[in-house]
Amino acid sequence: MNIKEKDNTYIANTYSRFPIVLTEGKGSVVFDEDGKQYIDMNTGIAVNIFGLCDDVWVEAVEKQLSALQHVSNLYYSAPDATLAEMLCERTGMKKVFFSNSGAEANECAIKAARKYAAGKKGPEYSTIITLKNSFHGRTITTLAATGQDVFHKDFLPLTDGFDYAEANNVNDLKEKVAKNKTAAIMFECVQGEGGVLPLERDFVNEIAAICQKEDILMIVDEVQTGNGRSGKLYSYMHYGVSPDIVTTAKGLGGGLPLGATMLGEKVSGVFEPGSHGSTFGGNPVCCAGAISILERIDDELLKKVCDKSKFIIDSLSGAKGVKSVTGMGLMLGIETEKDASEVISECMKNGVLVIKAKNKVRLLPALNIPDELLSKAVNVIKNACGGEKI
Template sequence: MDIKQIDKEYIANTYARFDLQLVKGKGSFVYDENGKEYIDLGTGIAVNAFGVGDSAWKEAVINQLDKIQHTSNLYYSEPCALLAQTLCKRTGMKKVFFSNSGAEANECAIKAGRKYGETKKGKDYYTIVTLKNSFHGRTITTLSATGQDVFHEHFTPMTGGFVFAQANDIDDVKTLVKNNKCCAVMIELVQGEGGVTALDKTYVQELEKFTKEEDLLLIVDEVQTGNGRTGSLYAYMEYGITPDVVTTAKGLGGGLPIGATMLGDKAASLFTPGLNGSTFGGNPVCAAGALSVIERIDERLLAEVKEKSAYIFNELKGAKGVKSVSGLGLMIGIECEKDAGEIIARCQKRGVLVIKAKHKLRLLPALNIPMDVLKKAIEIIKEECER
């Protein structure tokens, strides 16, 4: 069976795949159909937080599968309730809406923003300021929120009600809020798809102050940065701010699809029955796996994430062939002198899987990648950047 050929024939042509089929894995190692081993620094784009086949996660998922795989949101469900409770206790948020993906979590946050504007100021106050170079998802509305024209091509008309500010320029946000009837500001703290660049701390803190003064919701999209990825449970904790809404997905599920929109004090009572919903949202199997992930992102693990991050920055900053290293925690972008695609292909040949963000290499290893495995992979990346 030629899986690659079948894929090409039958799967919608939306992905430019690497010429590689992954069939199994364990921890930070994955294997192709010929048994070749790779160190995985992509983790399914920041999804497999504890690597492949993590035993505690598997146990939680299988235990739940043995009980019931799905209930619908017409009934109470233990994993879903306990996950929401744990998320709220760990973040100080007050309520959680569960969905299946990052885009869906952001759709809910956008609804929260619009409902907040309507409630506090009137129906016209629906505009949301997002940042240029952002990425918020692939649905028409989250694409509309995405501040990159290239994603809007072919799909116009986009959903109205989004204006775009230059990142790290507080005056730009202030001008946009002055000239539009706004309800919220929505940001990624590290623009992932946009090239792994972290926002300035002072800017983010000014933004928090400004949104409070103007009574706007501050929505932080932590779909990629969340769940330990940046060295804190959520990246906003690194920035010393308290957002009104936090969205997340990816690593939360540890490999199964789940999205979460966490609502703080200002947003907690915006939703009433019927205003949002999702058939699969908070699915008990996904929620049980997510609970196992969140419970194990503790201070010790977060300290390890920071230590490994520092190691990567130290090794690669100023290395031959490396122009710059950016990001936070284990979400790292490497700008190389040579073409990123070629370096990625050579790393792949040598058994290291790295992905791309714009023109950079992007590293998103498992939070628990063993140090010796990480060192081996970084050595290969370094050599390939230099070559």
């Protein structure tokens, strides 16, 4: 059997894969098994912040790998403590819980919010209000948090205690808060899987005001938007709000599984030994890699992210076949006249890997993608959007 046949035979049928087998890559260039070269404009869905096999990250990971690969959370070790310190210093948050994925980071946030609200107001204050069209993960509880029926069907009953407000609709949000005994409001500043849609500034400020007034926790899901992708370290920083809990994953690990739930002042003392845990969470190798990533997400890099973002938006806005470009930083969605899948196939044929978000072509390039490669990729995308329909 070749690789595709073996995969189709033995791997659970949960992904519709593109018809190529990727074998190696460096930076923003990746090769398939036939040696065909592609410009990587999706970084493994917002994971490889500095591209494939980035030298600094590889060195940090390899060094830790040959020193201590895993010790369990029964012992202290340096990488997770150092990474937690860095995250707290850069965000003002007070404590970090490490896990292995975005879904787990969100599970932890939900547990923290419920435990805090139960202790403060009573166990009936358990509802988490999320937004319609959101995406928070695929475990039964984070599916419940995800405000999209399409992901719920086939898996009912989901975890109780979630309600969904319309994004950018303050009245609806207020209604949902009034109707429920609410522990927290949870949202992505840019709905990624929902179609790369940034929330309006006024709406986010209103969430902050409601949370403050009602003593409700604000949870921001930075799994996809986080770690420099938005042009700031975390996307909530664009809005001038101060969340109580911030979750992240994807880019933090740079290609190894790592989730983080950052707890602000209010909730910093919510957990005690036994409240929560994870065998692999805070794994030394993942954390050593993450330190090497976080160290390099500085003002200079963030400025470059904004410049590259502007270049993409300026190049594609108003181009033939492009209806709109939405998003923030290097997390952009292109609404196309053609079917997005058609554009994506055309790009792949011409050596550029992009993916879909709802009906849009989604771009999530490495934060350090060289300008020359970015320009080439944007040209291919532009031609794919504007070319004749297949």
